[in-house]
Amino acid sequence: MAEQLGGGDGIREQTPGMRERAALAQRRQHPDPSPPSAPAPPAAPPGDGPDLAEPLTDRLRYLDAATRRIARGMNLDETLWELCRAAVPAFADRAFVHLYAPLPVGDETVADPGVLRLHCSDRSVRRAPGAAPATEPPSTDAPAAAAEVLRPAPGSPLAALLQEGRPVLGDTRRVAAAAAELLGTPQQRPGRRLIIAPLHGRRHVLGSVVVVREPGRADFTADDLIVASQLATHTALGLEKASLYEREASIADALQRTMLPPSLPETPGVRMASRYLPSSRTAQVGGDWYDAIPLPGNRVALVIGDVMGHSMTSAAIMGQLRTSVQTLAGLDLPPDEVLHHLDDQAGRLGSEHTATCLYAMYDPVLHRLLVSNAGHLPPVLLRPDGGVEVLDVPPGAPIGVGNGGFESVETHAPAGATLLLYTDGLVESRDSDVLDGVERLCARLRAAARGSAPPSLEELCDAALGTLGSGGRDDDIALLAARFEGILPETVAYWYMAPRPQTAGQARRLTRRTLGEWGLDALVETTELLVSEVVANAVRFASRPITLRLLHTDVLRCEVGDDSPVVPRMRHAQLSDEGGRGLFLVDQLAERWGATRVSTGKVVWFEQPLPGTPGDR
Template sequence: MRRDGDRLRFVGAATRRIARGIDLDEIVMGLCRATVPTFSDAILVYLRDPLPVGEERPSGALVLRLRRTDRIPEEPDTDGGTMPALQVQTDLVTTAELCEVRPGGALAEVLRGVRPVFADAPAARAALPDLLGDGRTVPSGQRAILAPLRGRRRVIGAAVFLRRPDRPAFENDDLLVAAQLATHSALGIDKTVLYGREAYIADELQRTMLPETLPRPTGVRLASRYLPAAETARVGGDWYNAIPLPGSRVALVVGDVMGHSMTSAAIMGQLRTTAQTLAGLDLPPQEVLHHLDEQAQRLGSDRMATCLYAVYDPVAHRITIANAGHPPPVLLHLGGRAEVLRVPPGAPIGVGGVDFEAVELDAPAGATLLLYTDGLVESRLRDVWTGIEQLRERLAATAQLTGPDHPPPLEALCDDVLDMLGPGDRDDDIALLAARFDGIAPSDVAYWYLEPEDATPSRARRLARSALERWGLQELNDSVELLVSEVVTNAVRYATRPVTLRLLRTDVLRCEVGDDVPQLPRLRQARATDEGGRGLYLVNKLARRWGATRLSTGKVVWFELNHS
């Protein structure tokens, strides 16, 4: 009974040690450390190569690879020499081996049987040379146990437990112990491999849905960072985006789906796509969050996320922000002062039945807005508000290094922010989006309202010419007058309200014509007999870039030209 009690206590301790492993190597190491030297003097662990995942059906021959070995160290004998830990060939427990399991062979039969067997059993005696290779053998008698490792659906490997000849041989009850160790190890390995594949797929899914590159809108510079969670936390649902809007504006978005799973990554993708579609409609920030909230409720009752949506206007030097339960942004002013913006917190999207509020704030030239997810400021070691204050202090300290008149480089600023993370601060994913506001000076903007009448195209040409002369861009007169005339003519043909004409001088010359007709123009090839239909063809040929965007109040057609 005492020996039985010892075995039960050993099995309990060993299985707990195996279960503590969180990845494949830790589980295999847990099996080895729990076994040697208490149960055996050496162990060899073989696993399928490659390991199958879930319902996946392995193709090709069954191949086992020696994954890990462990043994007690060699001990000095009474004559001052060393006593080998095992009276077997030395490289048996040190050399990695590959073993192809022949269908119908002795090793295949033992693995199919699932139950552990003594090495001197007829089946094992024939199987072990195949497993160990080169005709290697193990000590005679019941000094070794061959235990198949079977996962939920198939054999995934084998373990060989070995004892020295000077130690008591294995008994029948030890086969039960070996079976318990093999079962717990195999199920743990099976689960870890499956979870690892799921985490890999979720991580790839999340990364493919994040923008590969950020746009380069007029009047603002952008930088971003994304860091996955630590290995223990795995994949979350953080995302960010920057979306150019009509009128040289840009939408800045950051969000965080609650939870860490492939489902979180998939929901993140759906909400990100929805936000991008809503941004294309040029809805106010609070309306975007309202529609995101409705979409989250359609996805399920527990599909919640936080989100912050901001629209920056470089002409007005203003930013409009609406928040849905997300940490507030931090604004780093040109003089070095870092400010946590007072934005109504709102409820997370997915809660339903709540209104979202937008605030409009100054966005002075040279300032930097930092949007982030809570993984940057919250961890097991600090609460979110402590983290936000540390972030504010870090930004202010970084700005002091470059002086009050020179904001820190944007990419370096992002890296410096991430350097504030300590060893215990990676519990969650981190998404970071930084926007440096350059703005567009009023002297570089020309804006007019034009009545939709026959004389409007000629007036638009004169106004555009005068603006170009003021800016010293007379070399563009012919191209701009032609293109402005064509676009304005198309606008006044159907408009019922005043048409807007705006010219912006930045690194390019941008022209924007807005009207109250929602239908977007389409480029087509005019026939030789057609009297019209060549306007957009000319725009497409002469402009550096052009496009048309539908608004809630109509549309904007724009084009850009290079200038010296």
């Protein structure tokens, strides 16, 4: 936008801020020949250096100091607080800020631009000239308590003034009426004791700022109008920056949480709890993640990882790696093989980011834990007697380095033990290294286990977090706790059978005998039929012995494994077909069923509710 600068100096493009500063400088060179009573020059905002502590006659110097103060604000409250500190009492005796509700930021349009919210008033910042400057912003409760919403009447002076969007002095009846409506006070006589300046952002007007001088102080001048406009413009830019920052922080946090599992699976023989706490020092999304993946045979994979850095790129890589881990876990590979394939996948992604990852596999039947590590922190095992042990797992190289060298370490996981997987945000800070942090974590776990009864998983997670759960975190924290309960050997039956036509009959006899021993006679007839159909299907494709396993936990689970990777699909047989109804029967009679590819072939399983349970048919 081009504007004529005084005295025929020519036309040139000016931004709003440049135009107002140029106009102020022009007025300093060519003062108004008949100004109102000259006001005392505004005092500089305290606390900005020795030069600003002295009375200044140059408004440009005051404006420079005030705008620098406003720029300090990192959020909405701080920005408004700094504006009020800069304006009161150096420039005015009272200051009010009104914001549109909701505050328009970004590219969206304001649905109802007439709704305003009182955000800040002179009560929170006013102090007598010469008093010590306030050092802390007001409590957030004070502005919220004074908040009110008003709706300017269509065609009212206030609505017209806001639509025009230019700073004005209160020296006309129209401005006086608009000020009364804006401040919620009776209308006063027109005068130069009030300025209304719009808060112009990059795309929208965000609201307005009103500065008032009490009787006994010099009136505002045209130069003061330019100063107020500049204060409002810089405040609006700060508010817009703070709003965008808060919105991006909210989006980043939502993105991070959607990439984490919405809930942990309920697997017989193990109970789990988790925590995720974003960093309190950054608004950028991080790369910490955890996961729990059910495996065939009631086993479960426990995974935790951390992509280096805080950025959308880190989050994207984290999502890719987590998806890869889930796919690899479905193949039922050993932990070290999972990490080898994950490292290869990271190399194909072509990213320079590296990640650490720890993959553990728990078998509740054998009470066995297999762990492999790719540069991650070692897991901590809390034993049933209260002892705490940091598991000795070779660290290996981080994912993405390409050196491999991963090893699987097997350890006994007794019933009642709890495994804790965590990221470095839990044990590392600016004031201490990782080793000290791990020692403190172990001490907190020992203290939590000293009671007469073992702590619950939720209590254990809270104890592990300690004071970090209340804020002040340097980094994201991901925490996964798994308590091993195991499955009793007498509730598991396991057989190897040759792939022969007679195998289906053999499987029926073994099933009938086992269910009788478990007192599940009510399930014999249905289970025999389902076992016969699944085993007969396995015999058709298997070239090596097939496996049959029955597990009696909170449900009756049957698993049939063979060496063929061909996963059966249910189809609807025609009336003339002699076969093809096996899986249809399984689907109709079983509560749940599925087929999973594993490294040795596949496993087909189904589950039935126990007699007397809510799911029993």
